[in-house]
Amino acid sequence: MARKQALKVYRTPIGFHDAYVAAPSQKAALEAWGSTANLFARGIAEQVDDPGLIEEPMAQPGVVIRRSRGTTAEQIAALPPDPPKTKVPKAAAPKVSPRPSAPPRPKPSRACLEAAEQALTDAESQKRDALEEITRCESDLARDRARVEREAQRERDRLQTHIDAERESYEAALREWRG
Incomplete structure (x- = not known):
């Protein structure tokens, strides 16, 4: 029987989020993230031990859990300032010959x-029509079942009455025979 490896939680940044995954190895974590590069060797991914961060990934092993790294305002504040726009003199701008349009x-x-x-x-x-036909057939069968049960009960009652009458007649004849 193969030994089951213990799960560890790994984290890597993805855009404005951190991606967490509970996996048995770094290789399994990379596969869950869909990465072909070794993010661990590059220092981009790491193992996480913080109980507050590992609870949700451990509940869903192999599933990538995304968590935002701060509020939107904090993320916008962390962006670098816009680079200054430089004007390219018209004479220095390369001339692009128009392509013949296809x-x-x-x-x-x-x-x-x-x-x-x-x-x-x-x-x-077609499925809806078939189900409606089945429902009609079930309804017909239920009516037929009820009718058969009523008729059988009436026949049973009639036969029981006949048995009771024959038993009474037999017992009377038996009493008379015994004297």
Whole structure:
């Protein structure tokens, strides 16, 4: 039986968020993040031990949990200032020769998409019709069952009355025979 590895929680920054994942190894964490580069070797990813940060990832192993790194205002304040705009003198601007324009491409046809959507609509309609027919059949069967049970009960009552009468007649004949 294979030994199950203990889970560890790893973190890497993704944009304005940190991505956390509970995985048995750094390689498994990289796979969960979809990374082909070793973020751990580059110092971008790390193992996390803080109980407040590992609780949610440990509850969902292998699932990437995203958490914002601060408020929107804090993130905007951390952005570098805009670089100064430099004017390029018109004489120094490279001249770009216009490309010959290609003829406009035709708009793609929606015919295949519409046919697929119609096929789905038709299939759902057929399913709905089949279920309605089944419901009707179930209703008919329930009525038939109730009718058969009523008729069987009436026949049972009739036969029980006949048995009771025959038993009474037999017992009377038996009493008379014994004297």
